[in-house]
Amino acid sequence: MTGILLNPQAAAPVGTAVGARSLTFAYRAGLPPVITDLTVDVPVGATTALTGPSGSGKSTLLYLLALMIRPTGGEVVWDGVPASRMPDAARSRLRAAQVGFVFQDALLDPARSVLANVCDSGLFAGMRREEAADRARDLMARFGVDHREDHKPGEISGGQAQRVAICRALLTDPRVVFADEPTGNLDDESASIVWQALTDHAATGATVIVATHDRSLVALADHEVRLDRFGGATVRAVRP
């Protein structure tokens, strides 16, 4: 299946940061592929929702595009360059330097303070701790969790935890943010804050890719890549 996302109305800058070329992925040899021959470009400066029914491969595609796993066939391209066959260390460094991640359940280290959790992404990006802490405090103030910096994740609410996770994802001012069901466990108010953070970041020229089954979020995205159960996908501009 081939589908090139067009983004005629999207705000500048126009271009492609991340894309897939004939991408195929199966969890094991002999199992039917979760994704089959998918070609897609994700535009810069916009939010793109990956949607589809359960088991259609939303999270899998997200992690493939984020270079966390290698495809069975085809390529993931970054800035037009094949990236999925790069050595693991190179892919990790690319992620550390240019990617932010938001997970469904925040995924904070329960043994460390909220501030330390936010600084975590800076460590692998190559930040000094003090610099990371300064940036983290700014972000935490922006998202209203700065008064919780010394708390452990178990001592804050789910909505606050996801805002902390957003701070962690944005700490390095990443070019691409991947979010896997980022509002799945949140109330409407917290979900709204999280979504606004992602769209604000996209407005700075970053690429934001969100795997979600929440149609209300999809309606707010710029583009949608809808996966089906058979490994294929349809793509459309939600807000042309």
Next chain:
Amino acid sequence: MTRRWSGVPHVRELMRDAADSARAQKAVTGTLVAVLATVCFAILVTTGQAAASEAAVVAQIDTAGTRLIALSDNGGDAGILPDAPDTLAALGDVTWAFGLGEAVDVTNPALPEGRAAARALVGTLPDDLTLVRGRLPQPGEAIAGAGAAATLHLGAGLGTVQPPDGATPAVGVVGVFEATGPLAGLRNTVLIATDATDLDTLRFVYALATDVTTVDRLQATLATATPARDPAALTVEAPSGAIALRDVIAGRLGAASRQQMALIMGVTAVIIAVTMLSATAARRRDFGRRRALGATRSALVAGLLTQTSLGAVVGITLGTAAGLTTLALTTGELPTWRFTAGVAGLALLLTLAAAAPIATHAAHRDPLRILRVP
């Protein structure tokens, strides 16, 4: 303009992060500290005590002269030249060397009823001859062994000695020595310090090897390197029996210690491996999250090993300190610093060896399976 990062973490920051992890993972770090402290303590108070005893036994055997090589000219035919002690002392494997001339009977002219043997002494006074009264002799002066001083009635160790026939001048005795170890036989002898140039030949030369392991080689060397008119007539004797006994005792004690230590270390490796396995299993999602944030596999492994090492070092330090203190208080015998450092180093290496495969396995887990929420 937005700043871009290198994606390569600073080593110092990784170390700080590992230290933070060690503090945060209190149960794991506490277990490592407890295990390593117990192991080091147990090894030191068991194997360490055995090693100290072994060292003491070997040292005791060594005092009996396992390193002393004696060259003798029993028939007077070899003609050992008087500069032989200086020549041998210059060899790398020789700690000291001295020579003795032919024995002559001497008496105390003031109280002539006692007789003792006197020999010319050329070279350094060895450690086994300890001056207990008076001072060291200058050339032409003598010191008497404690036995000889009593025999010759040399009050306070001072006086003169002279051959009974009075043919040669009396020699002043300026001190008394106690002879121990392999040279204990000289206790009944008067030694007259003599310039090598004043003697024609020596009858005995004693050389102390720097190490017991060099005795065999040195024995062969001395047989040919000793300045003598007829080296083939020299008799070279080394305490091969004592050396063999030393080796047997050291070997048996050492083997028992090594078996004990290997057993303790083996059990330790299993405990550490189980601890690490449960620790990494509990942190699966943490590792997955870190991989998503850009941690390379090697960074994860290095961080885990650093974290493990920190706990291990604390445990090893505590256990070693406790073990040494216990030994000092109970037996008064401490193992050598090499043994202690060896145990500490081995414990740390063992910890890393046990943790490395588990850390590597953890770093290679599929992050997708870890991070996905069903």
